[in-house]
Structure formats: structure tokens, C-alpha cells
Amino acid sequence: MSVAAHSHAKGKKAASSSRRRTGSAKQAGDVRSTAIAVRAYYMAEQRGFEPGHELEDWLNAEQQESRH
Helix, strand or coil: CCHHHHHHHHHHHHHHHHHHHHHHHHHHHHHHHHHHHHHHHHHHHHCCCCCCCHHHHHHHHHHHHHHC
16 A cells, blocks of 8 residues: 555544544533433423523523533
């Protein structure tokens, strides 16, 4: 294998590896967002879904999730 071909093959492997890491990071972010949304939903439910508290619920849920 030539140096250029070897170099290209090596680059493809590195790119594939970084895509996997990015994918798992995205998946972790999705899991965190879902957990926050569920917490915020239950906060709203406890209040009878009274409007006007959506941001407050989300921020409180984020804070709780970061401690969890």
C-alpha cells in the first residue's frame, strides 16, 4: 500500500471513530433532554398544568437533573 493510500485509509478510520463518539454524545444529550422534559412535565402536572410556568419548570428540572 502506498503512503497516500495508507494515509487515506487511516483518515477514514479516524473519521468513523469520531462519528461514533459524536453519535453517543448526541444520544446522551437526547437522554438528558428527555429526562428534563419528564421532570418538567411532572412539575406542571402537580400544579394542574397552570400556564405560565413552563420555563420555570424546565429550569428547575435542569437543575434537579444536573444534581442527579
